Amino acid sequence: MPLWSELKTRFISPEFLRFCIVGVLATAINYGIYYLCLSFTGPTIAYTLGYAISFICNFFLTAKFTFKKKATAKKGLGFALSHLVNYGLQVGCLNLFLWIGIGAKIAPVPVWCICIPVNFLLVRFVFNKK
Numbered sequence: 623m624p625l626w627s628e629l630k631t632r633f634i635s636p637e638f639l640r641f642c643i644v645g646v647l648a649t650a651i652n653y654g655i656y657y658l659c660l661s662f663t664g665p666t667i668a669y670t671l672g673y674a675i676s677f678i679c680n681f682f683l684t685a686k687f688t689f690k691k692k693a694t695a696k697k698g699l700g701f702a703l704s705h706l707v708n709y710g711l712q713v714g715c716l717n718l719f720l721w722i723g724i725g726a727k728i729a730p731v732p733v734w735c736i737c738i739p740v741n742f743l744l745v746r747f748v749f750n751k752k
Contacts, residue, residue: 637688637689640687641742641746644683644684645680645741647679648679648680649676651672651675652673652675652676653672653730656668656671656672656730659672665716665726666716669712669713669716677702680705681693681698681701684745685701689749689750697748700749700751701748703748704745705745708744711736715732716729716730719733
């Protein structure tokens, strides 16, 4: 087996790749709404609006596409709780990066670098829990 194929098989699961695709879409929705809302509200409120709207799309895509599971109320509750933790981490990081002087338009980028891997672990636990 060629080295790339072996690395891909061992370290990059199809589940993680699907998670990344859904994550890119949800992040694009989040950032698009955040960016548009910055013109009439502060960064934390703009980020919250973007997060809330992208959350809905994210849940259904994560259930059906990423983990190939039924979108149940129980999974929705677990997803919501994991995202509540993730949201707190993201808003905390966003405000930290704003405080250290990173501009409001780009501050979400380092936030996502930290929070997306954490979110994958939380959501994976929710959808793979027996």
